Amino acid sequence: MEFLTILLPVFGIFAIGFIGQKKIGFETKTISTMALYIMSPVLVFQTFYTTPFNIDYLYLTIYTFALCFSLIAVVYLIAFFHGYSTPETCGMILASSFMNNGNYGTPVVLLLFGATGLKSAIILMVMQQLVMCTVGVYYAAKGSPEGNGIRSALRAVHRMPIVYGGLLGAVFQLLDIPLSGAVQEAVGLVADAAIPTVMIVLGMQLARISTKHLAKAKISWSLIIKLAISPAIAYMLTLFLPVDDMVKQIMIIMAAMPTAANTTMYALQFNTEPEFVSSTTLISTSLSLATLPIIFMMVL
Secondary structure: OOHHHHHHHHHHHHHHHHHHHHHOOOOOHHHHHHEEEEEHHHHHHHHHHOOOOOHHHHHHHHHHHHHHHHHHHHHHHHHHHHHOOHHHHHHHHHHHOOOHHHHHHHHHHHHHHHHHHHHHHHHHHHHHHHHHHHHHHHHHHHHHOOOOOOHHHHHHHHOOOHHHHHHHHHHHOOOOOOOOOHHHHHHHHHHHHHHHHHHHHHHHOOOOOOOOHHHHHHHHHHHHHHHHHHHHHHHHHHOOOOOHHHHHHHHHHHHHOEEEEEHHHHHHHOOOOHHHHHHHHHHHHHHHHHHHHHHHHHHH
């Protein structure tokens, strides 16, 4: 029952965007652009500015990138055997390689481990944000119909303000640069609004999806990768990292989280299989209600 109290608000925010799009109608891409280029950089700045750096950052950074690239390799293997195009492959990477560690994974870890496990969950959330705003943006741009391959994708990463928000936050923390009370309050207000806005955008995008045209085979593969293969790879990675058992459990649980809502925003921004990515996000989030308890029983 406690688990449901965490999951239901997530679906409630999705529903706000879904109903708003159905009843009123919005220019989804405009709102997505605002969240991506204005609100999300402030959120990442705040996270890097307020989370103290320690040795756990190194281990969890290695783990996060290793997990991401392992999942990307699995997607490429499946895409090769099925003959998927570059946009289809990039869409699958967005749907399969990035997990919802922020507004889903972190509250679950807090529920399971309390404040002791929250520190590791926050570090994983920060590293996942860094991966998504670099590797995720790269593949979103690479799969865009308007792009021209690798060069266009690299330019998109270079222009992504989220990266600079994180770097600026880290510099401010390392140099111990204080922010005035008014600035901290403004940053906090924008940062707190970023994740709900991204989730509302996801709900809006879902309202525009026709279930008659869903790529069921691709979605099935993405769900298997995200909800089953990802925690299995995470378990194997934990065998080689010098962290305690609780942190290993958190790493596996976070890897089993559904597709990150941010990937829908990237897919929409670059027009890289947005319906497919949005659908996988919704379905994986729904199925996680059944899959996560199984993961809990296996690792706890």
